Amino acid sequence: MTEDRTGKYDAFVFDLYGTLVDIRTDEEAAGLWRGLSEFYGSLGAHYKPSELKRNYRRMVSLETERQQRAGRERYGETYLAEPDLTAVFRQLYAERGVRCSEERGVLTAVLFRILSRRKLKVYDGVRETLLALRRAGKGVYLLSNAQRDFTRPEIELTGLADCFDGILISSEEGCKKPSPAFFDRLVERYGLERPRCLMTGNDERADVQGGAAAGMDTLYLHTETSPPLTGGSGADYAVMDGDWRRVSEILLAAAGIDPADL
Numbered sequence: 001m002t003e004d005r006t007g008k009y010d011a012f013v014f015d016l017y018g019t020l021v022d023i024r025t026d027e028e029a030a031g032l033w034r035g036l037s038e039f040y041g042s043l044g045a046h047y048k049p050s051e052l053k054r055n056y057r058r059m060v061s062l063e064t065e066r067q068q069r070a071g072r073e074r075y076g077e078t079y080l081a082e083p084d085l086t087a088v089f090r091q092l093y094a095e096r097g098v099r100c101s102e103e104r105g106v107l108t109a110v111l112f113r114i115l116s117r118r119k120l121k122v123y124d125g126v127r128e129t130l131l132a133l134r135r136a137g138k139g140v141y142l143l144s145n146a147q148r149d150f151t152r153p154e155i156e157l158t159g160l161a162d163c164f165d166g167i168l169i170s171s172e173e174g175c176k177k178p179s180p181a182f183f184d185r186l187v188e189r190y191g192l193e194r195p196r197c198l199m200t201g202n203d204e205r206a207d208v209q210g211g212a213a214a215g216m217d218t219l220y221l222h223t224e225t226s227p228p229l230t231g232g233s234g235a236d237y238a239v240m241d242g243d244w245r246r247v248s249e250i251l252l253a254a255a256g257i258d259p260a261d262l
Contacts, residue, residue, distance in 0.1 A: 007256025011139040011192045013216065015177075015201030016146060018225040020126045021158055024119040032115040039111060043104070045096035055095065059088045067174055071181070080179040082170035085109060086149045109149035122158045129248040130163035136257050142167040143186055143199070145176040145206060166190050177203075178210025187214070198236075198254055200247070202226040208235045221247055 017023045026032070033049035040047055047055070060083060067081035089108040093100035100108075133140050142164050144151060148171045155161050168186050170176035177183070187194060194215030201207020202223045211218040212234070220235035223242045237254075239246045252259055 007136075007138070008196075008254050009138070009198045009217070010196040011141060011190075011198070012133050012251060012255070013141045013143050013186065013197055013199045013211070014130075015199075015203065015207050016142055016144040016151065016155075018202040018223050019200060019207075019221055020123060020130075020160065021154070022119060022121045022123060022223070022225070023117070023154075024225075025113075025116045026118055027116050029116065032112070035115050036108075036112060039108065040092065040096075043093070043098060045093045045098040047092075047096070052092070055092060056088060059091050060085065063088055071175060075175075075179075075181050078180055080176050080182075082145065082174060082176040084171045084174075085112075085147050086171075106149050109147070110153060113147075113150040113153075120154060120157060122160065123244045125244045125248045127159060127163060129244075129251055130160070132252065132257060133255055134163070134165070136255055138255050139165045139190065139192070141165060141186060141190065141192075142169075143177065143182065144168070145170045147171045177201075177206035178213065180210075180214060183210060183214035183216070198251070200251070204229050204233055208233055219247070219250060 014020055030049065033053045037047045037049045037052045040052065063083040064081055067083055068079070071079035071081045086105045086109045089112065090100040090105040130140050140163060146169050148169050151169055166186070166189065168182070170182065173182060173185055175181045186192065197216040198219060199207055199211030199216045200219040200221065201211070202221045203226060204220065205227070208218045208220050218235040219237040220233035220239070221242065222240045237250050239250070249259070
C-alpha cells in the first residue's frame with residue numbers, strides 16, 4: 001500500500017497584510033496630507049491639508065454607510081461593506097469642480113498609499129512556500145480586506161503576483177471578511193470545496209472566525225500587527241510567535257509535501 005501524499009487540503013487561502021506581508025502605514029502623518037493637498041492643488045482642486053483630511057474622512061464614512069445599507073438589504077445583517085477609496089479620491093476633485101478621469105483617480109490613490117506607507121516587506125519563506133503549494137497542484141488564493149489601487153501595486157512590488165491562482169480584494173467585491181458573502185464569492189468563483197480549504201490569517205475575527213463560519217479549516221498566525229485576541233484563537237492550527245518557518249511546515253504537511261522534495 002502506497003502512502004497518500006495528496007494532503008488534507010486542495011486549496012490554501014491567505015490573508016495578505018500581517019500574514020504574508022509586514023506593512024506599516026501612518027494616515028495621520030502631516031506630510032501625507034500636505035503632500036496630497038499639493039498634488040490636488042496642482043491639478044486645480046485646492047484644499048488646505050486639514051480640510052482635505054476632514055473631507056476625505058467624511059466621504060469615506062458616507063460611502064461606507066451607503067454600501068452597507070445596500071449590502072444588508074441584499075445579504076442581511078452579516079454583510080460588511082468595503083468602499084472603493086479611489087471613488088472617494090475622485091469625488092474630492094469633483095467637490096472643487098475639477099473633472100477627474102479614472103486614471104487620475106487611480107494615480108491619486110497610489111500616491112496616497114506611497115505617502116502613507118512606512119514599511120512593506122514579505123515575511124521570510126512566504127514566496128517559496130506559496131510556489132511549492134502551486135507546484136504540488138494545490139490552489140493558492142488571496143482573500144484580502146484591502147483597496148484595489150493600494151494592494152495590486154503592492155502585490156507587484158513584493159514579488160508575489162505570480163504566487164496565486166486567484167485574488168479577491170474587498171474593495172473590488174464591495175464586501176469584506178468576516179462577511180460570509182466575501183468567502184462565498186471565492187468558493188463559487190473557483191469551484192472550491194469548503195472542507196478542503198485552509199484559511200490562513202493573522203486576524204482572529206476576520207480570518208479565523210470568518211473562515212470557520214464559511215466551512216473552512218483555519219490557521220492563525222499571530223504577528224506584530226494582529227488585533228488583540230479575545231481568548232484562544234479557536235483555529236485548527238496556530239503559530240503564536242510569528243514564525244513563518246513553522247507556518248510553512250504546517251502548510252506543506254497539510255498539502256502532503258515533503259520539505260525534502262523542495
